[in-house]
Amino acid sequence: MVNIRLENITKKYGKTTVLDNVSLEIKDKEYLIILGPTGAGKTTLLKIIAGLIKPDSGKVYFDERDVTKLSPSERNIGFMFENYALFPHMNIFDNIAYSGRVHDRDPKKTATLVQQVLMMTLLTGRNNAYPDELSGGMKQRVALCRALMNLEQTKLLILDEPLKALDAGLRMSLRRELLLMAKSEYLQLTVIHVTNDEKEAMMLADRIAIINKGKINQVGTPYEIYFHPVNLFVAFFMSEINYFEGRCIKDIKPEWNIFKEPRKANQLFLRIHKNSMPMLIDIGAENRFAAYVRKELHEQIKHGDKILLIVRANHFKIRLGNRLKEKNNSFLGKIFRRKFMGVFYRFEVKVKIKDQEKLIIITIPATREIHKTFLENSEVTVYFPKELGIIFKHPGLDKINEVLKLE
């Protein structure tokens, strides 16, 4: 049983602030993913939790116990780092039993424990194999076994990019295994897992903490993070997006009649919009536009203020021909590029907004129908349900470039 609490953690290396006043709580039996780009401070945060690095300021609590000054071995944590670090000259049994020896445990007890973790990870019978005789997936499981040996009391497992070194195909199948193992009735682990892969985070996490440039931007369930990003960075990081600059229109009432279409309040949209409100906006296109904005922002944004509209590529819908009259939140354009990607088709649709050409990215489930009819140069109307448009205060062009430009 362990609840972990980080309070105002700051860590600097020279002039570089790696972690900037980070607070985070990890609940018992939770699978928490720390997600962020390379250099965000993820691994440093993990090492501070493990006790491998001491913070410059701030505290680490395990339950209510202040462990900030305790060494890693006093914290009872299972670690698994990116490169597995298996000993090539030792067989699987010895690799796993090694920590028992270091800790001077009873060898018989160690042996029993090894057999237990081998069973849990479906490696029973491979005791005598050497690491180079194992597949990538098996090595990963051995490394995990070794981490599990340390979990006597806390059952806290710390994983630093555990799947990074694997082939993409293997990585996908092992994610599921990892989750099943962590949630299995024997183990019921609390897991803190660092990754830079947003798909991996969504697959595994109960909650995701998104960190960028040493700061935690948002903590939430995959659902919250995806539908309610707090800023452009979080929105962009979770999937492909389109953005539009515009202005808020507030002098039309009542706002709930925006577009007047009687939309059945279904569960998904209700859940999405617990904390949001609709807002009419002008993005310079000929049609009317509306989308949703967080309640607290809704009050702050005044009529005429600059806003940023975000629409995820897979929240756009596409129809052949000119449907501008039937659909609000719509653009008329031409399919400029199309690419089959397996589950999805990806279209780049060229539209005109105020005489400026813009490419809108759209991904839609690939069907035979789409394959045959949505061809390059087809005239199409693209639109999105207002419930899936996200409005932020305009953060300024520099900020937009900083987030979206890859250099």
Added chain:
Amino acid sequence: MINVPTIELKNVSKTFDEGKVLAVDNVSLKIEDGEYAFLLGPSGCGKTTTLRIIAGLEEPTEGKVLIDGKDVRGIPPEDRDMGFVFQHFEIFEHLTVWENVTFGLEMRGYSEEYIIQQAEKALKIVGLLEKANEYPSIFGNPGLQKLGIARAIATGAKILIMDEPLGSLDPKVSRVFRHELRNIVKDLKLTAIHVTHNQEEAMAIADKIIIMRAGKILQVGTPYELYENPNSIFVANFLGETNFLQGFVLKLFDDETMRVWIRLGGPKLNCRNVRNRFILDDNVVIAFRFEDVYLFPLDYDFEKSPYDWSKMQFFRAILESSRFIGDTKRFYLILDNGDRCVSVKPGSFEENFKLGEELIVAVHQDDIHVFKMPKNLIYELSLT
């Protein structure tokens, strides 16, 4: 004019360690002018060796490499009219962005005018022209690889050789950048060969994918062809996410369809029997994509729906768990016979399913692929 493929390999083999290791095993392939081709396969499948043979970094032990119809044996890489992009960029840290791009051109003795024109064009295409006088140390990995690409295209070579060019980028960055990379190659009408182990990347970029395993080519086709008609269990499993169930042929019909009974008293499903490959009692593995699995509550009124259900195959399963992963949502199911399958729906798919609930599962018979039971199913299903 006869259309000669830009690159052609004829029965190419490559052995290492005095013939003990067969890295490439009798590979023949064609890459047409202007085609963006991928060599795709798990680690150790021979894809990188094949690329190195095309590039002239290795000579084949047997077979021929033809570029524009001419045998290039003995011609060194720098004389093969190719630009190279590497996984780890190979950028000169002590040269400016501009100098990194112009260095190779100067070595080749081009006129100054031409060099300036090519370097400007290339840097503009990748969006780094404004950074021309900076040193590469200002960049992270994405910027370095943009520079790597600028350097390769500045040579004016019409073939681009890329070995895991997105392999050093963060997954998020590579998911964004891959579309830019494809657009650059297509806009310049280059012929490109790109090596990767990442099937998602190959599907997103490629015109043509060459799938390799254990030194051999398994299948060649457009992403659409490979995805819709995989020729083996391995390919079906390697590209995309696929459910596999085992069974045997129960009945044959006249119209190239048949009925398969899933093992251990599982469901009976109609499947296509293309070219009448199967006979009664054949042991088979059926495969269908996660996203081709539809789910309905038990009380769903199919008669009210306008959809034609006649070719849908129905069975029941218990919903074990589900996960929302953003663009998609997955449902993990257990069939009556204990087999498992997964359904993938768009992330905005609305449902009220409860865990443990019994559901109706539907798959269109044309979406079910059938394969002969292989000798070693575990090997066929392993991704390495």
